[in-house]
Amino acid sequence: MRWSIRACGSAARHEFFKRHPNLVIGLVATMLFALLGLISLVWTPYPIAQIDIGRRFLGPMAAHWLGTDNLGRDMASLVMSGTLTSFVVAALAVAIGAGIGVPLGLAAAAWGRPVEWLVLRFSDFLFAFPAIIVAILVTALFGPGAINAVLAIGLFNIPVFARVAQGSALSIATLDFVATGRLAGLGPAAIAYRHLLPNIMSLIIVQGTIQLSLGILAEAGLSYVGLGTQPPATSLGLMLRDAQSMFLIHPPADAGAGAVHRADRDWSQYCRGWIARRHRSAAAAGECQCRCLRSKGSSCASAAPRRSAM
Numbered sequence: 001m002r003w004s005i006r007a008c009g010s011a012a013r014h015e016f017f018k019r020h021p022n023l024v025i026g027l028v029a030t031m032l033f034a035l036l037g038l039i040s041l042v043w044t045p046y047p048i049a050q051i052d053i054g055r056r057f058l059g060p061m062a063a064h065w066l067g068t069d070n071l072g073r074d075m076a077s078l079v080m081s082g083t084l085t086s087f088v089v090a091a092l093a094v095a096i097g098a099g100i101g102v103p104l105g106l107a108a109a110a111w112g113r114p115v116e117w118l119v120l121r122f123s124d125f126l127f128a129f130p131a132i133i134v135a136i137l138v139t140a141l142f143g144p145g146a147i148n149a150v151l152a153i154g155l156f157n158i159p160v161f162a163r164v165a166q167g168s169a170l171s172i173a174t175l176d177f178v179a180t181g182r183l184a185g186l187g188p189a190a191i192a193y194r195h196l197l198p199n200i201m202s203l204i205i206v207q208g209t210i211q212l213s214l215g216i217l218a219e220a221g222l223s224y225v226g227l228g229t230q231p232p233a234t235s236l237g238l239m240l241r242d243a244q245s246m247f248l249i250h251p252p253a254d255a256g257a258g259a260v261h262r263a264d265r266d267w268s269q270y271c272r273g274w275i276a277r278r279h280r281s282a283a284a285a286g287e288c289q290c291r292c293l294r295s296k297g298s299s300c301a302s303a304a305p306r307r308s309a310m
Helices: 001-020 021-042 074-112 114-127 131-142 145-174 176-183 189-223 236-244 251-293
Strands: none
Touching: 021 074, 074 114, 074 145, 074 189, 074 236, 114 145, 131 145, 131 189, 145 189, 176 189, 189 236
16 A cells, blocks of 8 residues: 555656756756755865966866866866855855745734834835946945845845735635634734735745745846955856956856756746746636635635634
């Protein structure tokens, strides 16, 4: 019996991945680049600050897997360290945005008009300035660097998560189990934490994947214009900036960093598209179930995908 259950589960997983090749590509790329970044914490083929002008512009070989750049630095070591920088900056920016924006959105949905007005006006104020303007303002105040790039990108993520949390929480707040919680004496904070937050986590995760891919692009853009990561550290955007002037002399230096950055971005887009499609399918299924319950005279609150225990 157990063997048959395992065989059925294995066949179902195989069929699932066969139907979603883009997801497989995204997961493989995610694990590959995450592994490269983690390995760079403890080991790289060469120190990224090691300069050897006599070995500049070497092609791929046993000693240098991806060749060397215009300063004789090992490209494989730079790619490993740059990938880690892009991931860490984007992930920290998402954490800042979600850590501040989600509570603001939940507060707006739970407390109502006064708090909602303040949160929406705060979001409108931040949305009024493009991300690059915010980044220039932050770096002008505190100087360029990876930490300030995290702050600039994270600041722009706050209204995004606040709007998503507030909109999705409002759709949950009208359901019967939330009204039951109010009748039981729960305050707005308890309702937001025990009922609203667990039911909007799927949307927060989807938005997090979107902002992660955008954060990778934003970090590369800020480093490219000199507002992000600074030498002797490296990032994919910094590698592109350094290789730009050498493109006609040695195109692989520019193409290599660009290809890695493109792959870094594509894995998030693959995963983001799949998660969004799954979410739309689940929403359509929930709407269909709700219509069926209405036709039978039942309440649509019973079609809620998940309820929190009081």
